Structure formats: C-alpha cells, structure tokens
Amino acid sequence: MKQPLRKDLEPVAASFIVKELIEPHFDPNWHFHPHYQLFLVVEGTGTRFIGDSIKPFGPGDLVFLGPNLPHLWRSDQAYFAKSDKLTNPPDESPSASPPLVARGIVVYFSENFLGEAFFAKQEMMALRHLLELARQGLEWTGTIRDQAEASLKKMAGQPVGFGRILSLLNLLNDLSNTSSFRLLTSPGYTNTMKAADTDEPGSTTTERPERAYRRMQLVHDYVLSHFTDDLSLDTVADLAGMTAPAFCRYFKAHANKTFSCFVSEVRIGHACKLLMNGSLSITQISFDSGFRTLSNFNRQFKEITGQTPSKYVKTYRHL
Structure with a gap:
C-alpha cells in the first residue's frame, strides 16, 4: 500500500x-x-x-x-x-x-x-x-x-x-x-524529507521525498512491531534496501538521531506506559520493553527521561 x-x-x-x-x-x-x-x-x-x-x-x-x-x-x-x-x-x-x-x-x-x-x-x-x-x-x-x-x-x-x-x-x-x-523537537530540527534525497541517484526530485517517507515508514512499522526483540541492524537495513553503514547515515540524516537512539526511545516510551499502568514490577517492565538487563534499562531510562523509573512513577502520580 x-x-x-x-x-x-x-x-x-x-x-x-x-x-x-x-x-x-x-x-x-x-x-x-x-x-x-x-x-x-x-x-x-x-x-x-x-x-x-x-x-x-x-x-x-x-x-x-x-x-x-x-x-x-x-x-x-x-x-x-x-x-x-x-x-x-x-x-x-x-x-x-x-x-x-x-x-x-x-x-x-x-x-x-x-x-x-x-x-x-x-x-x-x-x-x-x-x-x-x-x-x-x-x-x-x-x-x-x-x-x-x-x-x-x-x-x-x-x-x-x-x-x-x-x-x-x-x-x-x-x-x-x-x-x-x-x-517537542530538538532545536534546529527541520523536515529533511522536503528536500531532495541524494542517496537515490537517478530518481527525480518529486520521487525522492516519497521514497524517503516509504523507507522511514517501513522502518517505523518494523521497529514498533519488533522492539521487544533483539533487533538486527542488518535486517532493518536490508528492509530499507541499504547496507548497514549506509542505512545508519541515512537514518541519522532524516531522523536527526541514530537508529540505536530511536530504538531506545521507542522502548523507553513503551516502558513509560507500563510504569503509568502500575501493574508490573520495574524488572518485568524492563524485559517487556526489550531490554535484556535491568542495569541497561535504568541507564537508558535516565538518559532519555532525566529520571529513574521509580522517580518517574512518583512524578506521574503527582501530576
């Protein structure tokens, strides 16, 4: 489609x-x-x-x-x-x-x-x-x-x-x-999809942004369906029709962040919803959000939200 x-x-x-x-x-x-x-x-x-x-x-x-x-x-x-x-x-x-x-x-x-x-x-x-x-x-x-x-x-x-x-x-x-x-967005963020996509030589200017959006849509859909698994960079790059190094450069240029950062933010976003629900332990939430160790989950959670998981729950309950 x-x-x-x-x-x-x-x-x-x-x-x-x-x-x-x-x-x-x-x-x-x-x-x-x-x-x-x-x-x-x-x-x-x-x-x-x-x-x-x-x-x-x-x-x-x-x-x-x-x-x-x-x-x-x-x-x-x-x-x-x-x-x-x-x-x-x-x-x-x-x-x-x-x-x-x-x-x-x-x-x-x-x-x-x-x-x-x-x-x-x-x-x-x-x-x-x-x-x-x-x-x-x-x-x-x-x-x-x-x-x-x-x-x-x-x-x-x-x-x-x-x-x-x-x-x-x-x-x-x-x-x-x-x-x-x-x-919401980072300072200086711009919609690079409006510009010509130089990674696709031979295509016309009007085709390039459309292909860029299709690629990013495929990546979004795949990550949102598989973020609880061990995501393979090679698999995602192949889905986008690129080598892994080319895909990493391409993704950062279009998303204003690395692919690994994008995956971490999706996982932490899911963890935030589970924390707000309040029915699971932090250890279970860590595993259900795609993290294999609690220490890595706690570190990335604080890097992205600025708070520990327990502090995040307390802040949410006082809103």
Missing part, C-alpha cells in the same frame, strides 16, 4: 476545520501537511512521533504542530488487533470485551486563514509567537490543558460561524499566555 508523503486536506468553505475522530486506531502513516494542527487525544493510547520526538500518548494529550512538521500518532498494537477482529469478527459471546476505540479532536488551519496580514497586527504579537513556537511542536500540561480540552470539546459541537472563530482565537490566546508547555 502506498504510504502518503504529504497529506492535503479536502477543501472546505469554512476558514478552518474542526473534526471529531472516532476510529479503531489513529492514522498509522508518517506524514506532514502545510496546515497548523491542534490535536487532543480523547481516548486511546500509543506512541506519538513528532519530528525527532518520541513519547507515549494517552487521553488528555494536547499537541500543537506547525506546518510541514512530520508526525504520527501510532496506536498501541491492541487497537490494530481489535480492528482486525471487526473486519473478521469471531462468534460473538456475551462476555466479549467491547472493541477499543481511538477518539480525538483535531483543528486544522492555514497561516492566512483570517487574511494575509491578520497575525502581523500589533495586537496579535502573542499569537504570532505561539505560531512560531508551534513549528517545533508544543505540548501542554496542568490546568491549561484541562481548559483547552473543554474548549475543544465545545468547539467540536459548534456550527460553522463567527462564534466558532472566536472560540478558536480565545483558545489560541489562552495557550499563548501560559508557560505550562514543552517544545
């Missing part, structure tokens, strides 16, 4: 788009688009990839993305297993658990959705700064996240009209006047 490179939204008469998503799982394809995107997870768990950022997501996760920032909300494997059962349902029984559902609210708007110079006005300085920060990706925590969640749910039920525009501007204004946010 062809993996999308750039997602273009369907044209609408309204100045911006608000959608309620109710799906078996979120879109599993690594993509970007020229619109700003504000996304709230209402229901569902998984791992989100934004630029070079990898983090677990769950209900209440609120993220704001600028134009052309690659992203992917990958639902946990259980959501795909449930959707397969919906496609080929087994014999129903009264004790069968209801299917898992991924729900979210997303807002899309272009930079000039209210006119070419609207955000250039003096009164829009705070909003303009917010839009600039969104190019690195933003997430919010604390009470502002709860306020934004309520605003988005209200907006999703509003008809197209002036009131809905005011609701969006009020929400953006609230988000621009708080310090309870985190930048």
